[in-house]
Amino acid sequence: MNAIKFRVEGVLNSFRIPxxxxxxxxxxxxxxxxxxxxxxxxxxxPEKAYYDILKQNSIKVSVxxxxxxxxxxxxxxxxxxxxxxxxxSIIRRDKLFKACYTxxxxxxxxxxxxxxxxxxxxQPKCIPSLGLDDEIVKISEVEIIENLQENxxxxxxxxxxxxxxxYSVNIVNEDEFFQLPIANETPISFIVKTSDKGFRESRxxxxxxxxxxxxxxxxxxxxxxxxxxxxxRMVFY
Numbered sequence: 001m002n003a004i005k006f007r008v009e010g011v012l013n014s015f016r017i018p019x020x021x022x023x024x025x026x027x028x029x030x031x032x033x034x035x036x037x038x039x040x041x042x043x044x045x046p047e048k049a050y051y052d053i054l055k056q057n058s059i060k061v062s063v064x065x066x067x068x069x070x071x072x073x074x075x076x077x078x079x080x081x082x083x084x085x086x087x088x089s090i091i092r093r094d095k096l097f098k099a100c101y102t103x104x105x106x107x108x109x110x111x112x113x114x115x116x117x118x119x120x121x122x123q124p125k126c127i128p129s130l131g132l133d134d135e136i137v138k139i140s141e142v143e144i145i146e147n148l149q150e151n152x153x154x155x156x157x158x159x160x161x162x163x164x165x166x167y168s169v170n171i172v173n174e175d176e177f178f179q180l181p182i183a184n185e186t187p188i189s190f191i192v193k194t195s196d197k198g199f200r201e202s203r204x205x206x207x208x209x210x211x212x213x214x215x216x217x218x219x220x221x222x223x224x225x226x227x228x229x230x231x232x233r234m235v236f237y
Contacts, residue, residue: 015027024093030063030131065214162210
């Protein structure tokens with residue numbers, strides 16, 4: 001099986017966990033919707049392509065957290081329709097400092113899409129971002145992994161989606177910072193309502209699953225097919 005592999009890193013990034021409104025907590029790793037959004041953007045495709053890819057599940061992703069040097073917070077001021085506080089409000093947001101990830105893509109579609117994504121990862125048509133416009137990332141080390149092998153050990157070091165799987169945890173190095181697995185709900189696809197002119201009027205999550213992420217740990221995950229490229233061991237979703 002072939003896959004696309006690349007590295008992304010940023011200075012300050014956040015991946016908001018849904019359903020937290022007054023305080024924007026962040027995932028430790030970009031979600032599938034973040035990644036597909038970045039791909040659609042750097043290919044300069046319309047918004048419809050984003051929802052189509054998620055709906056059809058034509059691109060599967062896998063994310064390995066290489067490193068996160070720290071976490072900080074900022075305050076985000078925005079305008080409201082209320083008259084209190086002169087129509088302004090403030091939200092506290094988590095930010096990840098110098099986060100680095102290895103991302104894998106498994107594309108179950110035409111070869112044209114596969115090659116187009118490779119080309120745009122190497123030479124993006126728009127400035128790449130995994131979230132807000134000012135949270136840009138650097139893309140590097142883009143390569144095609146040929147004949148990705150099945151991982152018989154069942155030990156993985158990638159983010160995965162929890163479907164009531166049975167798994168065990170091993171801390172790689174207790175002298176370094178580690179984060180035991182934590183799970184937070186994230187949408188995987190959306191139901192979108194559009195106007196007669198084709199503009200999006202509303203959207204709501206169609207599928208909600210729990211993203212499980214961790215740092216400096218290995219997970220032995222039962223009853224799930226996983227893969228390895230010799231460097232990382234990952235599952236796709």
